[in-house]
Amino acid sequence: MHTAEATHEDSHDNLIIDNKKLLMWVFLGSDCMFFGTLISTHLIYRKLYPESFDPTALFSLELTSFSTFILLMSSFLMALAVSAMHKGELKSFRNNVIGVVFFGLIFLGCQVYEFAHFVHEGLTLSTNTFGSTFYMMTGTHGVHVAIGVFWLVCMYFYSHTGKMNAHESAVDVEVAGLYWHFVDIVWIVIFTVVYLIEFI
Amino acid sequence: MTDNDYQPVPLAPDSHKDSETEKYHTFVNLALGLAAITGIELVLVYLPFNKALIFTVLITLSLFKFVAVIAWFMHLIYDKLILTLAFGTGLSIATGTFIALGFLTSRGNVDMEAITGF
Amino acid sequence: MSYTEIQTPKNPSTKDTTSVPQVLTPQSSQIGLMRPDHSKNVIIDWLTTVDHKKIGLMYGAIALFFLLVGGVEALIIRTQLAIPENDLISAQRYNQLFTMHGTTMIFLAIMPLNAAFFNFLVPLQIGARDVAFPRVNTFSLWAFVAGALVINFGWILQALQVMGLFQASGPTAGMNDFVPAMGWFGYAPITGINFTGAGTDFWIMGLQILGIASLSAAMNFVVTIINMRAPGMKMMRMPVFTWMTLVVSLLIVFAFPAITVALGQLMFDRCFGTNFFVVAGGGQPILWQHLFWIFGHPEVYILVLPAMGIVSEVLPVFSKKPLFGYAIVVFSGAVIGFLGFAVWSHHMFTTGLGKVATAAFSLLTMAIAVPTGVKIFNWIGTLWGGRVRFSAPMIFSIGFVWMFMMGGFSGIMHSSAPADAQQQDSYFVIAHFHYVAIGGIFLAVVAGIYFWLPKMIGKMWKGNLSTWVAIFSTAGLNITFFPMHFLGLLGMPRRTHTYLAGFGWETYNLICTIGAYILAFGILLLVVDIVRCFRYGEPAGDDPWDARTLEWATTSPPKVYNFAKTPIIPARDALWENKYGPKNRKITYEDDHGHGIHMPSQSWMPLIASLGFIPLGLGMSLMQAGVPFMGYFAIFGLVMLSIGVALWAIEGPGGYHLNAKENVA
């Protein structure tokens, strides 16, 4: 729906951006602070107590690299899905979204496995600061992924109601995509500064 | 959970077609690149080089991935400047704050005797 | 693209956009429920409203209520401190009082007062129909209410306990300290499970909810201000108040996540045994201080920038001159905001930061004086050569500039770190921030109330009680807070429920207490004046003050749709130019092509979703205290929240059309 304002391109200093898209970018800016706080808490405690815990024995770089790869590919598919939506290719959109959801689930599966494994090895939330910060940070990220998966599943089903069309829904898809990509880049950071760095 | 009211009308869809195809190629290349970088990173940590060097390279690589996803997958370079500003402000405040915070904490003051949990 | 090209909307219920429905009847939404539009029931209408003006008024009313609550808390504090070794209230009660006083004033009084002005004014000032996401706006309001309830829940329990209606025994035996008592910045580890009880949980959950409310509102306003401006309303034509709203919204957006995470970590420490701030497990309480002030310092500018915005609107009107140096005032507002992210450790000068860090934060803090000074100079420049009219809003604004300046000076005294070592956590700090809070923000907000209430309710102030309000509150605040500088420098620490005689503090404390009552009387008069305005005010007319900005171009109170036709803005100070400017600066209006005005539908969903926060917050808190089944209660809240959001997404925005011609008064 629209207001009269919308029709006047010159009226906004030529700033016509979709409201939702702008909202999402502002939200993502805010989320930078959010994940920044989580990640820096982790790094600070690592810096304070480097000897308190050695995660290299626990971390499996292969697994984590695999999930990183998975997440990157899901991002790729997401970009394709958005692109498809813009072109109005609903079918291609659906395929890509299914792919994203699938990859997202794999990622979550890896994380669940990882957590279960760590807990089994004796690292819990309350074991030490490493446990606290690590689980809280990666867990929060996992929740973001889960929300993204849920959102995309909803979109997928919505696309079957026939109410979705290139004209109106491209932006909705794009916004979901932005979210998904952001979750991905957060993981890029986590992968490097939380996992890889422990091994050098 | 957003409202649909008041959103400006999206641009006409047909003008997108060509650019979308173009983007497709970018996306594929980028995806390959990202996968490759991740591979390189994985190998890198096991290489017997100077730690500081590896560290720098790792950070640079992931920075590249980070920026690439934002710029292309998230369309930021195709989009309006205001979006870059909105996100960039948050990103830079966050980066600045947390780098500063990192410098503000040091092992020197920690009272290890008080910590019994390790 | 012209208006007629707009495609058919996707919402079937309003498909028929070309013919304007003249009979306003409720319609059903996509989920088949009736939308609560046009309800005759006033309560339903206000509960489900998406109208930014009503939301603004509700924010205002609730905030004023909490201002009185916080004020009464302050009065009890002051009464207790009037004489040495007083035992009017117990130590524990006192500690609860200052904690709740600080929390209430900052989060439940000043922030929502600002939000009231944002909501009411911003869409009007930029010539929009509403905010970008009207239902999100409703959600923010009710989430704020939910958070306020959760934080204050402890008082209710305690009252019940005192009346003998509630006892912490049996299943509730684990509950103690219902009311938070650890200071408004809740320094770890006193917030830890070993040191404080249920009150801390209420505080954590309540703040968390308030944070969500603030974040959603702030994002909404960023989008509104960037996207919803009327044609011609370029960024540099926006009223300064709108500019400050934008800056403040961005500050909220970027500052709140830090405390959200910190509160989350604290909650995990309490509920799930993590070690973020638990010393034995390696936690560093100092980290909490950093995270809190990374949020907390921007927060104080979140509080004050809107006040500066208000004053920047009032001064030009009552000196009949445009704001001196508009661009630089706007710019310095932004600079203050963003420098505010770089000074947080000035609250931690005594924590052993190290020389270099202390020096850096000391200098950065001083730097903030420059943009702030610029604002002061430009306000004076605005008055210079003008024709200064001493109407109520002006009196308070003039007072603001004085008092804020004084508060700023004690800020500068703090910024010199070695000097601050003698001031930190003493009454000197209390003096500093009450000068900026009451002398500054409060006076500005009162100026705003005197200025805009006629627009909000369409009635003009009666008589000049305002003068007495000004006299009592300014006198009161100076008498209360000026001696506190001396108290602090004479060594009286803050947050002490009593003190020994013989330290030279007695006289000062007594004077402070008397002052507080004078101030209270002033505020009482303000309340009386507001009530009088509501009851006996004469119609105000559209533009009672001969004002300059767009909100005065529409009716008082404005109609739901704000402007019958969207104005096209040719210049800054649009209304002023319209009245006195050259021909080419007149406001023109867009043609609505006879489609009528599209209005968003009201909705129950934001209310339902945000009320879910109450069981969620209380449940989490009580679960921590070991009360059985509270986990389920929390889950129930979460479910309610999710269902609310889901239905909200599904029901679709709806909307109806008004024919402005028939509705324009």
Next chain:
Amino acid sequence: MKSISVRLLRIFSTVSIWVLTAFISGCSLDTRMSTFVPKGPIAETQLDLFMLTVWVTGFIFIAVGGVYTYTIIKFREKPNDDRPLPTQGHGNPLIEIGLIGASIFLLVIIAVPTLQGIWFTHDTPDDPESRMGTWYNGDELSDEEADNPLIIKVKGYRWWWAFEYPQLGITTANEMVIPAGKVVHLELRSVDVIHSFWLPKIAGKVDLIPGRTNSMWIQAGDNYLNWKEKHGHKADDESLRSEYSSYLEEEIHDYYYGQCAEYCGDSHARMLFRANVVNDDDFTTWVADEKNGHKAPSNMNWDEWYAAYDENPNQLSGDLHEGLKIFMGRGQCATCHQVAGNPRALGVAGPNLTNVGSRMSIAAGWLNHRSDTNNVDIEKQYDNFFKWIKETDVVKPGNLMWRANGGGIGELTNENGEIALLTDDEIHKLSLYLQSLK
């Protein structure tokens, strides 16, 4: 309406200026915890900086405020004002730049001494005269100890202070003793929540943060060199030395008041402490006293006393013996308190009570018995001990002597496990005993 308000505002400002002046001149700034009467280089630096900020902002206040007032009065609307609209000027970049420049200039005036102050107050200076070896003439110290200034480990507890002197092997509570004119290095730690060490006349505060060690240095009074410099003395002869000691004697030797300055729970308001600044000899004597501790009543040595006590407590009679018996037995005092000399009083949960009888306050400074002549007021002291033991929870709400985890004198029981608090008679004897610890 306008004219009334202007008139009222004028009256208001006149009155308030008048009130302020009267008020400021009427109140003394020389009080117990006043930062206006610094007694050492740190507090002095801090006060100087503060006064600098006061002058600078005061200047701005008068300048800006003056212009402001002038503007308001000059450009006010006159009755029946029919002048044309004011010119709609939009600003003047030159003025802006000028004022920004001026502000920056004024800030630099504050900033430079601030930086110096930060550096000066931060690092413990190496002052040859303050090294333990130079002035301390008690027991031998190791070389390293002798090279350092006096070190005190300050520990914050809810709601009292422990002062440990690691070089001297003694610990005291709530009243620390330091030598005048000497640099003292403090290490600050907390065992529970955050506290803050604030001794206003000597130094601004530094926080005690659990999980961290903070440090600060303090110095009551100037050292000889600085004192000489301040008074413009060049020569160095014995008479100056004695002039210096009389300066310390007259201006510095004193009983200083301090307080916890970070909210730490229920009795935060009652977490005070004292610093007794004395000369080198008195310090040495005090240390020796603390080290030697106490003998059992009637000058018995402890082995004899405990032998008698273990055999049959009843053979020990007299108030002091009775008091000590309660202290060791029924009162369970010794489980929490340490008394030097007494081999079985080794508790660490409460303040060290060695020489508690010669301290001039108890309950972390809340109950005072200092006489006007800087001595213990015996009667008041007795009352205070009595009050403290009888109703600890009233004197200091929530305190951990009354009800600690799993104990405390609010939970004393008889043989049947019923709560049986100390009787007044028992408390009387305890108080007498505590008074004898000096």
